[in-house]
Amino acid sequence: MGCSPYKKNNKSEFSNSMFQSKYVANSTNSLKINAGIFISKRKGSIYDYYTIEQKLGAGSFGFVRAGISKANGEKRAIKSINKKKISDDMKERSKFFSEVDILMRMDHPNIVQLYEFFEDENYYHLVTEFVIGGELLDFIIKEKCLSEPVAASFMKQLLSGISYCHENNIVHRDLKPENLLLDRRSSDAVLKIIDFGTSQIFKRNESMTHKYGTVLYVAPEVLEGSYDEKCDIWSCGVILYILLSGRPPYSGRSEEEIIGKILYGRYSLESPEWKNVSSEAKSLVKQMLHKEAYMRISAQQALNHEWIVRNMSSSQPTTGSEENKKNSLENLQNFRAECKLQQAVLTFIASQLVTKEQTKKFIDAFKVLDKNGDGRISREELIEAYRVQMGEFAAMEEVEKIMKKADANNSGFIDYTEFVMASAEANTLICNKNLEDAFKAFDTDGSGKISAKELKQVLGSKLRARDKIWKKLIMEVDENGDGELDIDEFKSMMMKLISMNM
Known part of the structure; x- marks a missing residue:
């Protein structure tokens, strides 16, 4: 993302999608900036x-x-x-x-x-x-079966993503090793959940009935035609069984035979490959593969299971991870964004323009701070991180300041993109190339200026908010008072953040 001289009037083809109305609030003070508005x-x-x-x-x-x-x-x-x-x-x-x-x-x-x-x-x-490390299935086939610390690392990442989905009322419904990709072929790889084509937004206390999934991983209640989000936990349990033993809990010569075994609900933890597997690991498998969904462990409970906690606490963080954490905490303290438009531009850059090489560093630091693995950093987790440096009361005060500046969507948590936005070195995100690309995204008609109408189009086209909200965003940073932002004003607005955050 090197910096280079900018050129005016580079036409942009960005247009807003029909889905964006969900992501923005009705006033500048409560304007919710999420990464999703830029997709x-x-x-x-x-x-x-x-x-x-x-x-x-x-x-x-x-x-x-x-x-x-x-x-x-x-x-x-x-x-x-x-x-x-x-x-x-x-x-x-x-x-x-x-x-x-x-x-x-x-x-x-x-x-x-x-x-x-x-x-x-x-x-x-x-x-x-683009995730370059291939499917988790290929890694399992190559390794035969995995050590418990490695299996726990992959399971924590999978459960973290699924806990996040369930918290947001989303059920995946086709979890399997083929839909889990690795960012590199290594036991310490970052795992990515893919293929949400059969996913659904669900309502609490309402059953789903459509039968989706892959037979080896499908929960018995899905086959019976009445299920909830716990069907994902069953699939995770099957994946854990495979990680530890190298084979699925249910197999057969036909789909009908496998389905019959799943509905019967019996599997073995007594075969030779389970001889050296710990009782804690077997305990988690049993709780995830409980035939009765209401008795099955939740994703968040599974993240707190003693087997996950013990194996993850025994793996020492690398020097690089600790250094990333230290730098992130310092940058979070120094982060400043004077207006919502600056936040919006930073969110665009953090979600759309950060390179693959930079992402690894951010994920390492994020995971160190996200103690409970739910994919968000809470006030309590930040306070715990700062308490070591400055004591309880000072840490609480510092975290409140950070939340006001970095929680762009007012969720009460620091989401991943918010973390990238606020914890990165300012000059990492704010370079000339990134600013030019961001300006093109907001200058939807390619005129060389950003109007209030274009802000509405990019940040909230489906809102019935009054035009003065978008005009106010422009006025806050409009240096020449013409009611629009040109590239120089846009860059000036963002470059101020570098001096403010130093």
């Missing part, structure tokens, strides 16, 4: 934006290819859905748009990130982060 439907052909490379996989409705962004050179995964194959199937069409909607809500380091999507005459295209 938009692009105009034009995907080939105008990406150089398409090799095919990564294929399914009944489409395929996944690699692509290189022509804007910043970053590699992405592009999932293309053939419209002709789903044109007569409204359920499949709704699944695509549901996947877009759900991924726009996700802001978690263990859930694949969606950047944008396209529609042309023949295909829908989802552009997500």
Whole structure:
């Protein structure tokens, strides 16, 4: 992301999507800035934006290819859905748009990130982060079975992502090792949950009935046609069983035979491969594979299970992780954003423009601070981190200041993108190239100026908020008083943050 001289009048093709109304509040004081508001439907052909490379996989409705962004050179995964194959199937069409909607809500380091999507005459295209380490299934096959610390590390990441989903009323419904990717082929890899095509937003205390999933991993209550989010926990339990033993708990010569065994609900922990597995690990497997969903452990409870806690506490953080944590805590203290527009621009940069190399450092620091693994950093977790440096009372005061500045969506937590925005070195995010790309995203008509109308389009096109809200955002940083922001005013607004945060 090197800095370079800027050029004016670079036309942008960003347009707002129909989903963005969920993410913004009705006044400047309570304006909620989430990463999801910047995930938009692009105009034009995907080939105008990406150089398409090799095919990564294929399914009944489409395929996944690699692509290189022509804007910043970053590699992405592009999932293309053939419209002709789903044109007569409204359920499949709704699944695509549901996947877009759900991924726009996700802001978690263990859930694949969606950047944008396209529609042309023949295909829908989802552009997500490119995860280079392959499927967890391939890693398991190569390693046969994993040590308990390694299995616990992968399970904590999976459960963290699923706990986050369930907290946000989202159920995945097709968890399996093929839908879990690794950022590198290593036992300390970052795990990413993918393929939310069968996911659903659910209502508490209401059962789901549609049968989705892959037979080896599907919960008995799904087969019976009445289930809740605990079906994901069953799938996680099957995955844990495989991580520890190298094989699934239920197998057979046909799907019918496997389904019969699942419905019967019996499996073995007595075969030779379980001989050296700890009783704590077996305990977690049993609680995740309880046949009765209401008796099954929740994702958050599983994260707090003694087997996860013991194995994760016994693994010493690396020197790099501790250094990342120290730097992040210092930067959080120094972070300043004087206005909502600065917050919005930083959120765009943090969610759309941070490189793969930079992401690893942020995830390491985030995981160290996220003690309970729920994918968000709470006040209590921040206080615990600062208490060592400055004592209880001073830590509480400091954290309140941080929350007011960094909690851009007013959720009461520091979400992952908010953490990146506030904990990064200011000059890491605010360089000339990033500012130019951000300006193009906000200058939707390519006129070289950002108007109140364009802010409304980017940050909240479906809101019925009065125009003065968007005009006020402009007025706060409009140096020449013409009611619009040009590139110089835009850069001036953001460059102030570097001196403020030093």
